[in-house]
Amino acid sequence: xxxxxxxxxxxxxxxxxxxxxxxxxxxxxxxxxxxxxxxxxxxxxxxxxxxxxxxxxxxxxxxxxxxxxxxxxxxxxxxxxxxxxxxxxxxxxxxxxxxxxxxxxxxxxxxxxxxxxxxxxxxxxxxxxxxxxxxxxxxxxxx
Amino acid sequence: xxxxxxxxxxxxxxxxxxxxxxxxxxxxxxxxxxxxxxxxxxxxxxxxxxxxxxxxxxxxxxxxxxxxxxxxxxxxxxxxxxxxxxxxxxxxxxxxxxxxxxxxxxxxxxxxxxxxxxxxxxxxxxxxxxxxxxxxxxxxxxxxxxxxxxxxxxxxxxxxxxxxxxxxxxxxxxxxxxxxxxxxxxxxxxxxxxxxxxxxxxxxxxxxxxxxxxxxxxxxxxxxxxxxxxxxxxxxxxxxxxxxxxxxxxxxxxxxxxxxxxxxxxxxxxxxxxxxxxxxxxxxxxxxxxxxxxxxxxxxxxxxxxxxxxxxxxxxxxxxxxxxxxxxxxxxxxxxxxxxxxxxxxxxxxxxxxxxxxxxxxxxxxxxxxxxxxxxxxxxxxxxxxxxxxxxxxxxxxxxxxxxxxxxxxxxxxxxxxxxxxxxxxxxxxxxxxxxxxxxxxxxxxxxxxxxxxxxxxxxxxxxxxxxxxxxxxxxxxxxxxxxxxxxxxxxxxxxxxxxxxxxxxxxxxxxxxxxxxxxxxxxxx
Numbered sequence: 001x002x003x004x005x006x007x008x009x010x011x012x013x014x015x016x017x018x019x020x021x022x023x024x025x026x027x028x029x030x031x032x033x034x035x036x037x038x039x040x041x042x043x044x045x046x047x048x049x050x051x052x053x054x055x056x057x058x059x060x061x062x063x064x065x066x067x068x069x070x071x072x073x074x075x076x077x078x079x080x081x082x083x084x085x086x087x088x089x090x091x092x093x094x095x096x097x098x099x100x101x102x103x104x105x106x107x108x109x110x111x112x113x114x115x116x117x118x119x120x121x122x123x124x125x126x127x128x129x130x131x132x133x134x135x136x137x138x139x140x141x142x143x
Numbered sequence: 144x145x146x147x148x149x150x151x152x153x154x155x156x157x158x159x160x161x162x163x164x165x166x167x168x169x170x171x172x173x174x175x176x177x178x179x180x181x182x183x184x185x186x187x188x189x190x191x192x193x194x195x196x197x198x199x200x201x202x203x204x205x206x207x208x209x210x211x212x213x214x215x216x217x218x219x220x221x222x223x224x225x226x227x228x229x230x231x232x233x234x235x236x237x238x239x240x241x242x243x244x245x246x247x248x249x250x251x252x253x254x255x256x257x258x259x260x261x262x263x264x265x266x267x268x269x270x271x272x273x274x275x276x277x278x279x280x281x282x283x284x285x286x287x288x289x290x291x292x293x294x295x296x297x298x299x300x301x302x303x304x305x306x307x308x309x310x311x312x313x314x315x316x317x318x319x320x321x322x323x324x325x326x327x328x329x330x331x332x333x334x335x336x337x338x339x340x341x342x343x344x345x346x347x348x349x350x351x352x353x354x355x356x357x358x359x360x361x362x363x364x365x366x367x368x369x370x371x372x373x374x375x376x377x378x379x380x381x382x383x384x385x386x387x388x389x390x391x392x393x394x395x396x397x398x399x400x401x402x403x404x405x406x407x408x409x410x411x412x413x414x415x416x417x418x419x420x421x422x423x424x425x426x427x428x429x430x431x432x433x434x435x436x437x438x439x440x441x442x443x444x445x446x447x448x449x450x451x452x453x454x455x456x457x458x459x460x461x462x463x464x465x466x467x468x469x470x471x472x473x474x475x476x477x478x479x480x481x482x483x484x485x486x487x488x489x490x491x492x493x494x495x496x497x498x499x500x501x502x503x504x505x506x507x508x509x510x511x512x513x514x515x516x517x518x519x520x521x522x523x524x525x526x527x528x529x530x531x532x533x534x535x536x537x538x539x540x541x542x543x544x545x546x547x548x549x550x551x552x553x554x555x556x557x558x559x560x561x562x563x564x565x566x567x568x569x570x571x572x573x574x575x576x577x578x579x580x581x582x583x584x585x586x587x588x589x590x591x592x593x594x595x596x597x598x599x600x601x602x603x604x605x606x607x608x609x610x611x612x613x614x615x616x617x618x619x620x621x622x623x624x625x626x627x628x629x630x631x632x633x634x635x636x637x638x639x640x641x642x643x644x645x646x647x648x649x650x651x652x653x654x655x656x657x658x659x660x661x662x663x664x665x666x667x668x669x
Contacts, residue, residue: 004245004327011319011353018357022405026365026398030376034393088372091393098365 002120009123016106020131023102024138027095040086040093040139049078050136053129056114060122065114072111072125075132079104099135106131145255147247152254153233154567159258160225161644164553165637167216170209172634175627177201179620181609194294195273206608207276208295212268214279215303217549218410219310220261225556226417227352228253228317231345234563235321237665238339240330245323249316256313264306267299275300278606280403281307283377283396284384287369291384304367311360314352321349330664336438339663343441344420347448348413354452355409362402369394400462404455411548412451415515416444418555419486422508425558426490428661429505430497436489443482443489450479460528461535469528476526483519487512502659503577507558510585511551517589518547521596536606539599542592550588557581557640564647565654566665572651576643580636587633594622594629 031037052075056068079100086093086100110128113121146152173188184199195205232250236243244250267274272294277286281303290297325346329338338346365376373391377399380392427434434440456464456472464472490512499505521543525531534540557577564572598619603610610616610623657666 004323007323007326008246008319011322015315015319015353015357018354019361022358022402023361023365026361026376026402029398029401030393030395033395033398034375036375036380036393088368088374091375094368094372094374094376098361098368102361 005117005120006123009121009127012124013127016127016131019102020099020134023095023098027138030091030095034091036091038090038092040090040096042082042096042139043085046078046082047136047140049075050133052078053125053132057122057126057129060114060119060125063119065118068125069111069114072107072114072128076104076107076111079107096139099138103128103132103135145251147243147251149232149236149244149247149250150567152250153229153231155254156224156229156232156257159254159261160221160229160556163216163220163224163261165641167213167221168634168637170213170216172630174206174209174213175630177206178609179624179627181611192273201608203608204276204294205273207278207293207606208274208299210606211276211278211295211303212264212274215264215307216261218279218414219307220257220264222414222548222552223310223314223410224257226421226552226559227321227345227348227413228257230341230421230556230559230563231321231348231417233567234665235324235342235345236328237566238342238663239325239328239333240664241324241328244320245328246320250320253313253316253320256309256316260306260309260313263302263309267295267302267306270298270302272297272299275303280400280407281366282403283366283369283394283399284379284382284389287366287378287399288382288384288389289370291387301367301370304363304370308360308363308367311356311363314356315360318349318352318356321345322353325349336441339420340423340434340437340440340444341417341420341663343444344417347444348416351409351413351416351448351451355406355413358402359406362399362406365402366399397459397462400459401455404458405452407458408455409448409451411544412447414548414552415555416447418511418552418559419444421555421559421562422490422511423486423493424661424663425504425508425562426493426512428562428659429500429502429508430494431500432493432497434489435492435495436485439485440489443485446482447479450475450482454479454526457526457531460531466528473526473528477523479526480519480523483515487516487519502561503572503574503581504558504561504659506578506581507554507561510581511554511558513585514546514551514554514588518543518545518551522547533602534599536604537599538595538603538605541605542595542599545595546588546592550592560644562659563665564651565658568648568651569654570647570649570651571654571658572647573643576639580639580643583636583639584633587629587636590629591626591633594626598622 052071056071059068059071082100083097086097088094088097106128110125114125186199188196188201189199192205195202272290275295276293285292286300325342368374369376369378375391375394377396378389378391378394382389382391423434423440454472454476456468457476460469525534525540525543561572561577601619603616603619
């Protein structure tokens with residue numbers, strides 16, 4: 001990977017981290033002051049999707065980018081299924097929807113980048129995989 | 144048109160900003176006219192805004208929509224685009240010895256996303272209900288409930304949010320491009336502290352943009368969801384608007400203010416830091432000396448950028464905040480004065496003992512320093528909660544931010560244009576016209592904005608479409624009349640600049656390769 005590609009992806013990671021930090025802090029504040037917070041309940045199978053990010057990362061490191069694209073695409077598809085179940089009028093689910101949708105956009109971009117640039121886009125994908133675990137942790141443990 | 148060449152893209156950004164600044168200025172003239180002639184019927188208004196000015200009589204809602212669009216156009220499409228994306232794109236690669244920006248295609252996409260964002264914003268004028276009313280800050284609940292809160296609050300506000308979201312994406316792409324270019328594409332042997340201060344300005348601004356726009360973007364998305372998806376991120380429970388209960392629960396308008404101003408205050412530095420870089424260069428070149436305290440100047444930019452992220456609360460002293468938080472935000476706000484004073488001192492020290500050449504660019508640079516001091520001093524006034532509670536939402540604030548963020552930054556743009564025009568077009572901007580324009584504009588901006596401080600002393604609220612119903616504002620009627628006429632004068636003077644800009648591109652005196660005797664790379668590099 002060239003230095004330009006690595007630095008570019010690192011900055012993209014910084015910007016995306018900032019975006020997710022902003023939504024997280026908004027969620028922390030909103031949860032604390034609204035008086036109407038109900039933790040969203042996710043179907044058990046959603047937790048299993050946590051492995052898809054690291055799986056794709058492992059496949060990238062093994063040089064099988066096509067497999068990573070399939071795993072990443074599967075993650076995006078499952079995220080769309082999660083979104084379909086969430087109700088926007090319930091604030092906890094609305095925050096979850098925003099985070100899942102934001103992550104799905106990142107994951108789709110990551111998959112497209114892998115398909116286009118192969119392993120050179122690996123850094124961003126590793127971040128995307130970790131970010132999904134963070135989103136699940138946020139709702140599974142904290143919220 | 145879809146060029147990936149950084150010079151072409153730089154010129155495209157400058158062209159977009161030029162269109163925007165004149166549009167924004169025309170809107171301000173209409174507003175100034177209405178403020179002093181609130182009952183006058185104008186046929187042109189009726190033609191332009193049949194709903195907003197029935198019979199030619201401007202409604203308060205139309206006034207607010209003009210104000211919203213004026214602020215949005217000026218802040219985003221002028222002050223954020225020209226200094227950073229315009230001049231930054233054109234000159235950053237040349238000054239650090241790079242062939243182009245790090246990601247030329249991304250660069251092209253950034254510009255066209257910005258252009259699409261501007262078109263989306265302007266479409267708000269054409270849709271049912273017209274442009275939104277909620278100001279460039281778009282505070283909910285006004286901005287979050289749809290057209291029940293006003294004629295422009297339907298589709299117009301949706302388009303506004305979409306436009307800003309697109310602008311965020313474009314700015315993030317642009318910021319990444321500039322940062323990577325600085326980090327990775329500097330000429331061999333060129334360290335960070337070997338870069339001209341202009342590059343430091345663009346670099347720090349890009350860093351600020353990266354963190355700030357990444358927060359505004361989700362803020363805008365959450366606001367849009369409150370409008371279209373029935374969520375309650377920012378809409379409180381039990382809210383009644385026009386006798387209708389809104390059926391939301393638990394949302395917090397203050398939460399939006401925090402998200403907005405976490406972006407909004409750094410945005411001020413996004414507008415001014417590239418200008419600071421340009422002014423340092425121009426003062427140095429036309430003083431025949433190196434910049435005094437180069438390293439301190441670069442560090443001061445970093446300090447201003449860093450402090451910019453911890454002072455957002457000073458926009459919200461009156462929104463409801465613990466006094467302890469107010470003190471913290473106030474002290475940090477005062478701290479911004481330190482690096483700002485370092486810069487001002489160093490600019491003056493750069494001039495000291497120099498062989499000054501009073502070119503047009505030098506005039507604008509000196510004008511910038513003057514405006515920066517005048518506008519900056521009132522920032523220290525407003526940064527104190529006790530004073531801000533009185534001055535909040537008065538014309539004192541309007542005067543403050545127009546001088547420091549608006550006019551000072553635009554003077555830096557003029558300095559940059561006069562300085563770099565020979566590189567961009569191979570010809571000089573006419574010096575005599577430039578100086579005439581400078582003096583008339585300099586007088587004009589002070590004539591407009593100094594009196595507005597006094598209106599603020601009286602407690603004159605901003606955002607009011609007229610003052611005729613308020614006994615306590617009778618004393619400022621004459622002042623506003625004077626300001627409005629000064630604004631007409633200021634706008635008319637800009638025709639000199641416009642003529643000079645286009646005429647000199649074709650007919651200006653042909654410039655040699657390095658006409659100012661500068662030492663930076665752009666004059667020797669193609």
